Amino acid sequence: MRIGELSERTGTPRRLLRYYEEQGLIAADRAANGYREYDERFVDRVLQIRGLLDAGLPTRIIKQILPCLDKPRTIYFPDATPQMLATLRHEQDRMSERIRCLTRNRDAIGEYLDAVLDYQHAGNKETPDHHSRPPEPAAD
Amino acid sequence: MRIGELSERTGTPRRLLRYYEEQGLIAADRAANGYREYDERFVDRVLQIRGLLDAGLPTRIIKQILPCLDKPRTIYFPDATPQMLATLRHEQDRMSERIRCLTRNRDAIGEYLDAVLDYQHAGNKETPDHHSRPPEPAAD
DNA sequence: CTTGACCTTCACATCAATGTGAAGGTTTCA
DNA sequence: TGAAACCTTCACATTGATGTGAAGGTCAAG
Incomplete structure (x- = not known):
C-alpha cells in the first residue's frame, strides 16, 4: 500500500509517516516512480510507534527498542x-x-x-x- | 523552604518549578521579600508532576487531574x-x-x-x- | 490531453518543555 | 562594607513532535 492508505489505516498524518522514516523508525520500499510502498506489517508497527510516543518515549529510544520486538526475530542475539x-x-x-x-x-x-x-x-x-x-x- | 531546596529535593531545575507555577500546576506562597515559599507537600507534588509529564501527559491535562488527587479533598463534589x-x-x-x-x-x-x-x-x-x-x- | 487525486522533496511555522543568561534585589557571613 | 549565594523577572534559544504549504512529478479516468 502507499502512504495515503497507511495514513488512513493508522490515523496518522502522512507528514508523520515520513518523519518516522526520517528518524529511522520505519523503512519503506520505493516503487519505480519513487512512491513509498508499505506492506501489512507497517500498520501494527506504526500503531506501536504512536502508542510509545504517546506514552512519552522519544523517537530516539523507540528506534532502539523496536528491533527487539519483531516476532520473527530480525535482530540476532550475537549482535547485541x-x-x-x-x-x-x-x-x-x-x-x-x-x-x-x-x-x-x-x-x-x-x-x-x-x-x-x-x-x-x-x-x-x-x-x-x-x-x-x-x-x-x-x-x- | 525556598525554590533552591525544592529544586534539589526533587531534582528539578528552578526554571521548571517557575514554569509549573506559570502553568497553574503549583501555587507558591510568597515571603515578604518576594521569594517563593514552599511547604513539604510540594516535594511529592512536584515529583508527581514530573512523573506524569514523563509519562506523556501535557501540563494542561495534569492541571485538570491534579486537584482530584489530594488526600484531604480540596475539590468538593458539587463543584464537579x-x-x-x-x-x-x-x-x-x-x-x-x-x-x-x-x-x-x-x-x-x-x-x-x-x-x-x-x-x-x-x-x-x-x-x-x-x-x-x-x-x-x-x-x- | 486535461483534470483531479495521488505522490515527491523542501522549507518554514508552531507548540510545549526546557536551557540559559542578563539585570537586579536580598540575605548571610567575614 | 563587600563578596557569595541566594532570589526575582524578562527574554531569547533550542529540541522534538507536529502543522502547513509550495513546487512539481505520476497516474487513472473522462
Missing part, C-alpha cells in the same frame, strides 16, 4: 552489544516507573469519580450554577 | 461539572491505554533479554568485534 543490553534494561526500568505513575494516578482518578458517584447517589443535587444535566433521565 | 467528569473519564481511558502499551512493550523487551541470556548461557560467545565483557565475573 553489552551497552545495548544495558540501554534496554534501563528503558525497561523507566517504562516500569511510568506504568507505576500512570496506574497510581489513574486509580486515584477512579477513586475520585467513585466518590462523586456516591455523593450524587446519596441524593445531592449538582451545583445549580454549573448548568448541569441529570445523569440519567430515568426513561419515563 | 459534568464535562469535567467526562474529561476525567476520558483521561482515565487514555492512561489505561498508555499503561497497556507500555506493559506490552516492556514485557516484550523482557522476553528479548531473556532470550539473549539463554543464548549466552548456551555457551555462545558474543560478537568478538563489539568489545564485549563477561556478564558476570563469577566472583573468583
Whole structure:
C-alpha cells in the first residue's frame, strides 16, 4: 500500500509517516516512480510507534527498542552489544516507573469519580450554577 | 523552604518549578521579600508532576487531574461539572491505554533479554568485534 | 490531453518543555 | 562594607513532535 492508505489505516498524518522514516523508525520500499510502498506489517508497527510516543518515549529510544520486538526475530542475539543490553534494561526500568505513575494516578482518578458517584447517589443535587444535566433521565 | 531546596529535593531545575507555577500546576506562597515559599507537600507534588509529564501527559491535562488527587479533598463534589467528569473519564481511558502499551512493550523487551541470556548461557560467545565483557565475573 | 487525486522533496511555522543568561534585589557571613 | 549565594523577572534559544504549504512529478479516468 502507499502512504495515503497507511495514513488512513493508522490515523496518522502522512507528514508523520515520513518523519518516522526520517528518524529511522520505519523503512519503506520505493516503487519505480519513487512512491513509498508499505506492506501489512507497517500498520501494527506504526500503531506501536504512536502508542510509545504517546506514552512519552522519544523517537530516539523507540528506534532502539523496536528491533527487539519483531516476532520473527530480525535482530540476532550475537549482535547485541553489552551497552545495548544495558540501554534496554534501563528503558525497561523507566517504562516500569511510568506504568507505576500512570496506574497510581489513574486509580486515584477512579477513586475520585467513585466518590462523586456516591455523593450524587446519596441524593445531592449538582451545583445549580454549573448548568448541569441529570445523569440519567430515568426513561419515563 | 525556598525554590533552591525544592529544586534539589526533587531534582528539578528552578526554571521548571517557575514554569509549573506559570502553568497553574503549583501555587507558591510568597515571603515578604518576594521569594517563593514552599511547604513539604510540594516535594511529592512536584515529583508527581514530573512523573506524569514523563509519562506523556501535557501540563494542561495534569492541571485538570491534579486537584482530584489530594488526600484531604480540596475539590468538593458539587463543584464537579459534568464535562469535567467526562474529561476525567476520558483521561482515565487514555492512561489505561498508555499503561497497556507500555506493559506490552516492556514485557516484550523482557522476553528479548531473556532470550539473549539463554543464548549466552548456551555457551555462545558474543560478537568478538563489539568489545564485549563477561556478564558476570563469577566472583573468583 | 486535461483534470483531479495521488505522490515527491523542501522549507518554514508552531507548540510545549526546557536551557540559559542578563539585570537586579536580598540575605548571610567575614 | 563587600563578596557569595541566594532570589526575582524578562527574554531569547533550542529540541522534538507536529502543522502547513509550495513546487512539481505520476497516474487513472473522462
